[in-house]
Amino acid sequence: MARLTIPAPELMHSGHAACPGCAPALAMRLLLKALGPSTIVSVPACCWTVIATPYPTTALGVPMLDNPIEATGASISGLRAAADALGLSDVRIVGFAGDGGTSDIGLQSLSGMLERRTDAIYVMYDNEAYMNTGVQRSGSSPKGAWTTTTPVGERSHGKAEPKKDILGIVLAHRPTYAATLNPSFPEDFVRKAERARDLRGPRFLHVFAPCPPGWKYSSEQTIAIGRLATDTGVFPLYEVEEGTCRITRTMNALKPVAEYLRAQGRFAHLNDTDIAEVQAEVQRSWDRLRALARSAERPWPPTLSPPTPA
Numbered sequence: 521m522a523r524l525t526i527p528a529p530e531l532m533h534s535g536h537a538a539c540p541g542c543a544p545a546l547a548m549r550l551l552l553k554a555l556g557p558s559t560i561v562s563v564p565a566c567c568w569t570v571i572a573t574p575y576p577t578t579a580l581g582v583p584m585l586d587n588p589i590e591a592t593g594a595s596i597s598g599l600r601a602a603a604d605a606l607g608l609s610d611v612r613i614v615g616f617a618g619d620g621g622t623s624d625i626g627l628q629s630l631s632g633m634l635e636r637r638t639d640a641i642y643v644m645y646d647n648e649a650y651m652n653t654g655v656q657r658s659g660s661s662p663k664g665a666w667t668t669t670t671p672v673g674e675r676s677h678g679k680a681e682p683k684k685d686i687l688g689i690v691l692a693h694r695p696t697y698a699a700t701l702n703p704s705f706p707e708d709f710v711r712k713a714e715r716a717r718d719l720r721g722p723r724f725l726h727v728f729a730p731c732p733p734g735w736k737y738s739s740e741q742t743i744a745i746g747r748l749a750t751d752t753g754v755f756p757l758y759e760v761e762e763g764t765c766r767i768t769r770t771m772n773a774l775k776p777v778a779e780y781l782r783a784q785g786r787f788a789h790l791n792d793t794d795i796a797e798v799q800a801e802v803q804r805s806w807d808r809l810r811a812l813a814r815s816a817e818r819p820w821p822p823t824l825s826p827p828t829p830a
């Protein structure tokens with residue numbers, strides 16, 4: 521695929537309050553470059569409310585609505601209706617929420633927005649825990665991960681349950697467009713954000729978002745860890761438009777997941793058997809995704825990631 525250039529205009533400014541190496545900050549920056557200034561962003565309680573708005577400042581060059589954590593989907597449906605009533609149908613409405621506020625606390629609101637077929641873009645940046653309040657596990661935390669509520673010790677070996685398949689849930693609503701994005705692959709990121717920009721109806725972007733303090737690695741490693749996530753198959757890059765699935769970074773062979781896991785302190789307690797289990801699960805998911813992309817079948821329902829048989 522031809523390489524795109526990244527659009528030059530900056531709608532996210534310096535002086536924000538993100539940690540060094542914060543991938544959600546990079547995700548917002550790339551997203552707004554793709555969407556442009558005619559955009560309104562609705563952000564629930566999450567790291568991004570803190571990043572954007574230490575009162576009375578703002579790091580964003582577009583209007584931002586601060587909404588309750590459970591209400592992002594409803595808020596963007598309301599913003600869409602209000603903008604249309606004012607004759608502003610060209611304004612792009614965006615929800616930008618964390619994984620806790622999306623796949624757990626705001627799931628009903630997201631489902632409502634998708635089912636109403638709201639003309640808006642919902643972005644879930646996935647740092648795989650409730651980071652803003654101190655690294656508590658979310659439904660999107662991966663199995664085995666240390667968090668403050670899934671500690672490592674005699675009676676706990678990190679999170680016991682697998683990561684929730686948010687894209688499978690979203691695809692069951694038959695959105696116009698859904699994709700996985702990773703700021704470590706900025707051209708792919710911007711192209712997908714631009715595709716979402718140019719479509720109408722409900723669009724959903726699942727953004728991989730490494731977090732240095734929460735994942736326990738040093739901040740200059742963010743881009744490398746993001747690349748490893750995709751190249752090991754932990755976070756494959758693909759898009760689904762009107763039911764057709766396309767992988768946007770193809771790999772003949774996956775890198776070993778150990779390279780990804782060993783780079784982060786949150787997985788430091790995993791032994792070789794644990795890592796072999798993760799490797800097998802990642803391979804199964806990757807094979808399923810490739811089969812789906814090869815077939816003419818639509819991925820909604822059944823979902824992309826049916827439970828693994830025992």
Ligand SMILES: Cc1ncc(C[n+]2csc(CCOP(=O)(O)OP(=O)(O)O)c2C)c(N)n1
Binds near residue numbers: 649
């Ligand atoms: C109903 C409700 N419950 C809990 C909170 C407290 N709270 C504020 S931010 C936050 C963490 C959100 O996590 P996530 O959505 O994953 O975003 P992140 O902090 O990781 O950016 C929580 C639990 C709240 N504001 N409202």
